Structures are given as C-alpha cells and as structure tokens.
Amino acid sequence: MAIIGLQGIRGGTGTTSITAALAWALQQLEESVLVVDASSDNMLRLFFDIPINRSEGWARATLDNQHWQQSAWRYTPSLDILPFGSLSDSEKKSLFYESALCNKFNEYLTVLKDSQRYKWILVDLPTLSPAVTTAWSEQMDHLINVAHPDGNCHIRLCRQLLDSQNYLLVNGLQVGSKLQNDIYQVWCHTQQTIIPVAFHEDEAMAESMAMKKPLGEYSPHALVAEEVMTLANWCLINLADQRL
C-alpha cells in the first residue's frame, strides 16, 4: 500500500478536485482507495455526494471523544471517504495550536497504514500551516505538489526546492496561454520531479464539484478525466512500490 499526500503550492490550485478525481480513477483500475481530508475547509466530501449539513469527520469525532472510524463513508465497494468534519470558527482558530489533534491524526494514519486495508490512501493536505503539515508529510510515502503554471506558483517553486520525494503536478494548463506554456517549458527543464502528465484547463473539473461527483464519474470522456486516468496509471507504475 501507499500513502500519497496531495498539497497545493498555494491555495486554489485544484488539489481537492484532483484528490477526488484520482481516487475515482484508481478505483476504476480496481484498486482499493481511502481518501482522507486533512483540511479544515472540509470540502473533499462534497465530491462524494455527502450532504453539506452532515458534520461527521475525524477531527469532529476527536474533539467530541467519539470513534473517528465511524465518521467514514463508503462511496463504492472500493472507495471510502474520511471527511475532516465540521468545526466552528473558534475551533478552527485553535486548531493549529492544538497539537493533541495533530498528534491524533498522525495516530490515525498509522492505524490505517498498519491495517493494510487499502492499497491507496490519498490525503488532501491543507496548503497553509507548514508547522502542522510538515509532521503529517512525514507519514506520507510520497507527496504530490499541485501547481498552476503561473507567476505566483513559479515564484514559490523557485524559493522552495522540492524534496526528492515530492512530485510536481501541473494543473490548469491553458493551451492558448503563451505565459503558461513558457512557464511549463521552464519547469520541464528545471523541476527534476515534474510528473510527465499535465492537466489541461477543463470546465468539467469545475462542474464535477457542482455535480457533487468525482470528475471521472461525472464526465469520464473529458480530456482532463483521461489525463487523470493517465496519472492513476503513472501512480501504479511509480508510487506503488511499497505495497506488500
């Protein structure tokens, strides 16, 4: 099995949409998958048709002294979702100073890893608070950083050298944009760990959230859905080496 963390280089790069889409693609390839939301935005669940007013999730359960395992949902026989859970604004504010909650999450990941129940665990990591996510990142077998080929992400990538365990995934590439294509070309030459499949800008990705379905289920023939399937196959070849 492999635990893959997905994290945006900055907010708004489409990491949550990609996590949901990749999970769907992997289960289409007959792999068992658990997707875990590590972001207090609690958005990942919405791609799996969970009612917006349901508050269950691992963080909510932990704060309420409930069993976190009971907050998971089954979407298909081989695809489960563990939401973050709904927290109040004050709970969110104290979240990053609440090391007990962060430590609990590390415990949960260890339990999941030891259970060997899933071939893939995909964790949607928040972009902010590196103090928290650094500890979580250590639990990941691999980390995929998601970036848009724009000036903002380019500056961030130039300032932070990606670890050799971190892969770079390009999302939202617009064929007609000279700037994006120039930046993408520069990344292909300078970023050693760039994943050799880029996701093109596609309305189907945005629509999938509005339809509350993962991309591949909502629009399996969209170009970007085929690109996600290519990524899933790339993951099988390159990231599944730690499976027992």
Next chain:
Amino acid sequence: MDDITAKSTHETNGSFTNANDLDTLSLAFSLQHIDYIDIGQQEQLIAAIQRWPLLSELMQE
C-alpha cells in the same frame, strides 16, 4: 526493419522530450550515446525566459 519502426513509433509517442529526430535516429542506428545539445529546444527555452522579466530575474538568482 520492422523492429526499428516499432521502436521509433513507440519513442516518439512518449513524452515531448523524446519527440525529436535525434531520439529516432539514435534508436534507428542503435547509437549508445551522443553528446548532443538540442539547440532548437534550448533556444525556445531562452526565448521563454527572456520574454518575461519575472522569469529572467528568478533565473539569475
């Protein structure tokens, strides 16, 4: 001959870095290694960096 054609087709369908004549020639003539710089690609890269002051400035850091 069939073998060469099959290999070439496979390689040129791969990532864009392989989609150039040199790789095809290398496979066709079983060249192990040539010390070659893809000037066309390098020129494109330089033009891309020079087009945008932000990219130029960051490359100089």
